[in-house]
Amino acid sequence: MSIEEKVLIRDASFPKPFSNGLEFNAPAHGTWNIVHIGFRIPKAHQIYICAINCLRGVVMTAAEMGELGRFSSVVLEEDDMTHSGRIEETTIEGITDALNKLPELPPVVIVFPVCTHKFMGCDIDYIYRVLNERFPDVIFVKGFMDPIMQKRGTSPDQRLRKAMSDIIPQMPVNPDVAAFVGCDVPASLSNDIRVLLTENNRIIRDTAACKTLEEYLSIGEAEKLICQYPAGLLATKTASARLGREYFYLPLSFNYKTIEEEISSLNLDVPDGFFEAGKKACEEELLNLKELIKDTPVAIDYTAVPKPLSFARFLLSNGINVRTIYLDAIDGSEEEDFQYLASNYPELVLHSTIHVSDRRLVRSPEKILAVGQKAAWFEGTENFVNIIEGNGLYGYSGIKEMLKLMEDAFTNSKDLRDIVPRKGLGCRSIV
């Protein structure tokens, strides 16, 4: 592993190109945190139980969304750590007090204990038993804000997505319903899967776009569960196993063959010529992009697309000058793309986003086209595609739309200083 902030891909190790050290945090905050994700359940109220410095980030996330009315806090203090049983008592009585003070009892409450609860050996099951007895009409979602666990195993946001899907009830299967599950960004209107589902007369539900709690819970009748974001896969798999439904993991891909195979796996009626027309549209858009940006260097970051190496491979193979990928780790599913790029484009730079040296950036004065907020901030460019998590795109239409977004970003600059410090791209922001 490299101890430097950047490494050529030919010299990089897989899947961790960089060694761990002190961590810098770039002022680009468009990605979602657990507060943004939790509010995807309509009418859900969130309660965090932690020390105030840890609370500050989550409560201000809610405040900036204009959602303080759906957010409460219970503060942990020193006595909660020095008195046996106090942390359970504070958690239970704090949540009870917060709920009793609300104008009306929310139907769903997402509870977030923290690292401290784990290290104190807190009896979480006891807490939920008492809460369920006190508030039998409330559905409690068992969240956790324990970033200390995120370097090994699953991250808090992955487990939150799972906990949120755990409340989706078992319902009779409706073969006409398919659901997108576990993403933060709704499937876009042009998403090939969404289009094909619609053309096959399926009713579409999306955990990222439910307007009512009833709509969210009715995902329990879906025949197919479709996940397009890696962090939502755990939720999708467990919901699939629990409900006995088929699931499909189909993140935004930049490989024509993969797209064709994945779409075919859904057993939908696909119009004649669909695949050929899709490829042709992508090829035409690639020519447009190349004609427009010529050899302009391109930088990509891991927050913009679920598979940044696959994306880079696609662009490089089609003559686009991808120079840098900003990431800190590589998803296991990208190993083949990593090997391909290391062999065929060995000068491609992998750049960490948290290395200590990143605080003192040396930026190039030349025009750079970035895909993603972090890439834009690191490169200091106002020509950037402002998306996260693949923007709900998928398929040939997804590739084409991504290329068009790059063309637009190249032509029209954005206010980097104003945009990237805002949290939760796509969420309401009252800042």
Place this chain on the structure above:
Amino acid sequence: MKKTYRILPVYTGDVSGAASALYELGGMTVIHDPSGCNSTYNTHDEVRWYDKESLIYISGLNDMDAITGNDTKFINDICFAAERMKPKFIALANSPLPYLNGTDFKGITRILEKKTGLPCFYIKTNAMHDYSKGQSEAYLSFAKRMLEPSDSKIENGVNIIGVTPLDFTSTDIYINDRYQIVSNWSLNTTLDEVLNAPKASLNIAVSSSAIAVCEYMKDRFGIPYIKGLPWDGEVEDYLATQRSKSKNYIVGEPVISASIAAKIKKMYGIDFNVIASTEITDGLLLDCDKVCHGEEEIEEALKDAKKIIADPLVKLIAPSGAEFIELPHFAMSGRLYKKNIPNLMKPEEYYHGT
């Protein structure tokens, strides 16, 4: 229940306060924390992060290192960063889990001093206190490790202490020409300026986070101090202005709030009582004022209010019949009302004497 916040945000925490206090002093502040502190700090508690460089990092503590008490990685990572980034000093801040497992920060600072040759000090935070406590601890730890007595004194020299964007987001503090500002702790300042502090003849504590270090400098360097905002450039302790019991309240940090209350009394003859809602309050209030920590106590204290001066978010728990005068406070509402935060030294901008 005192620990419950139904709707109000908590104030900025002590870790962020410590980082804010040291931001411009050229050191490297390392928060021993898994994740989140750095993002919280630079998103919600620090207005300078995007535009002004400062070496503030987290350790990225993981569960196994916390359980096994593996400090070696922490120490090695700091040494690597110090070698790479060349800070003038290293400050370590604590968070809940290292606090819980009793990490020996003082021992670690001794090792770091030997390994890096840099001054190192520990700031007693644990993420369970508000920013004023964190700033206070940071100033005190910095002063104890970094300040040396000076043979030369500047007779009319003053240090202005307790200034960070958390309280003074849009405020420029002006002092009468009779005085010479030796150092500002710590906004629009430098390490060299702050290291000159022992040359001053008077310290001005403009927030509660300055009190501990002012007491230290009084004992160590014989520098007296005075508390309060220097209205019209004049140095005067706000406690000298008597105020009477009233149903008009100003909610916030005690030194700033009480200074504003004293100014209003002088300008308009109207009494405001302070509801001090941050942690450091000893000796900073008059009998008519109150200490209230947490949403429940503040809400209770405001029940009979006629007029309230406070951050706009306090309106969420204020009685509907009270007249509410908005005074946005970055340490409470963060970026929400940042554009509306006035210059505190211009009270006519936020209070019109009615």
